[in-house]
Amino acid sequence: MSITLTDQDRPELQKGIEEIVASGFAGVQLRVNDERGEWAGSAGVRKLGEGAKPPTDGRFRIGSTTKTFTATVVLQLVAEDRIGLDSPVDDYLPGFGLDRRITVRMLLQHTSGLFNYTGEYYDDGTVAPGIPWQGQEYVDNQFHTYRPEELVRLGLSKPARFEPGTDWSYSNTNYVLARLLVEDVTGRSFAEEMQRLILQPLGLSGTVVPDTSPEIPEPHAHGYYRYEHDGQWKVVDVTRFNVSWVSAAGDMISTTKDLHTFFSTLMSGKLLPDSLLAEMRTPHPKLGYGLGLFVEETDGGTVLHHNGGFWGWGALMYSTPDGSKTLAASLTTGDAELDFAATAEAFQKAQQRLVKEVFCSGQAEPAHKEAEPAQ
Numbered sequence: 001m002s003i004t005l006t007d008q009d010r011p012e013l014q015k016g017i018e019e020i021v022a023s024g025f026a027g028v029q030l031r032v033n034d035e036r037g038e039w040a041g042s043a044g045v046r047k048l049g050e051g052a053k054p055p056t057d058g059r060f061r062i063g064s065t066t067k068t069f070t071a072t073v074v075l076q077l078v079a080e081d082r083i084g085l086d087s088p089v090d091d092y093l094p095g096f097g098l099d100r101r102i103t104v105r106m107l108l109q110h111t112s113g114l115f116n117y118t119g120e121y122y123d124d125g126t127v128a129p130g131i132p133w134q135g136q137e138y139v140d141n142q143f144h145t146y147r148p149e150e151l152v153r154l155g156l157s158k159p160a161r162f163e164p165g166t167d168w169s170y171s172n173t174n175y176v177l178a179r180l181l182v183e184d185v186t187g188r189s190f191a192e193e194m195q196r197l198i199l200q201p202l203g204l205s206g207t208v209v210p211d212t213s214p215e216i217p218e219p220h221a222h223g224y225y226r227y228e229h230d231g232q233w234k235v236v237d238v239t240r241f242n243v244s245w246v247s248a249a250g251d252m253i254s255t256t257k258d259l260h261t262f263f264s265t266l267m268s269g270k271l272l273p274d275s276l277l278a279e280m281r282t283p284h285p286k287l288g289y290g291l292g293l294f295v296e297e298t299d300g301g302t303v304l305h306h307n308g309g310f311w312g313w314g315a316l317m318y319s320t321p322d323g324s325k326t327l328a329a330s331l332t333t334g335d336a337e338l339d340f341a342a343t344a345e346a347f348q349k350a351q352q353r354l355v356k357e358v359f360c361s362g363q364a365e366p367a368h369k370e371a372e373p374a375q
Helices: 011-022 063-079 104-109 135-140 148-156 172-186 190-202 256-267 274-280 340-359
Strands: 025-034 037-044 224-229 232-237 294-298 301-305 308-310 313-319 326-333
Touching (some): 011 025, 011 037, 011 340, 025 256, 025 340, 063 104, 063 190, 063 256, 063 274, 063 308, 063 313, 135 224, 148 172, 172 190, 256 326, 301 340, 313 340, 326 340
Antiparallel strands (some): 025 037, 224 232, 294 301, 301 313, 308 313
16 A cells, blocks of 8 residues: 655655746646655645645646557557557548558557648748647637547648658647547447546546546646737636547546556556557657657666646656556646747756656656657
């Protein structure tokens, strides 16, 4: 049985999250499970204008951390012999006219070459826009419903980044296709399959697949988006938000406790056969992405993770390969004067600080640092 420790037992962790808040975040909640037991703490505010700290059992939007859940569901269906990992996706979803060379594995590993419907950033600095993702247009779409087929068709309407299997590029289009694949082979909604395969067996009562609902169950902190429009800076509460725009690539809501339970169970080999877990943890040489997670070598050893975030929200989920040590965190942004680049930089510094403290005994920065894509 884990023991929940007080702030005084791990003052370095409490200090760490307080300094993250000082760097520009509204609130942070952190949970660490290791050989010393379980520590949970929070810093900052639950809501702007109020003094209460974020609840340590609060729900939050986990962004692309969702991808690890999605990949696990697909691999569980592979284990049930309902999906072939190296089968053409077109076999299951013929209505999109997909390149026959694109396999299920390529979706999960981001090697399909499909255009990212939320927008692409090219090496020469140019940007190819996708759906509205910032500014007033993003806010105006706060309660707009996107259907997954619509998102996929937008991605397919743009030129592919490369020939399937020849390179690596992070694309949310891959994971929306993974959702449709799950629904096609099971005849059930993605939320129902997530419930059947992961949430119910693990008792993850704090985790939600919202689909088109803008609601987030209590208790929770609030996330905010600060942007400029017509020469004026605005701050909008983006706690209630229809996140169908990101679908199974990043729409889920969870808690630090549920993220710990899920990731430690997955890493300890209790959700997938050993052979499929090994496939999941085999990284592509470019940025170390496996099937739905990153594999990172630090001075404290190998850690596996998938972080996530979009305007207002950030999430961290890390584990050792055996699941014995985990870190799960939520970060909410407020009204600090941070633009997109500054927010991304602050998020990266926060994750590096916490990883160093928990997995490297506070002695060294992670040996491999990648700028993980948002969303």
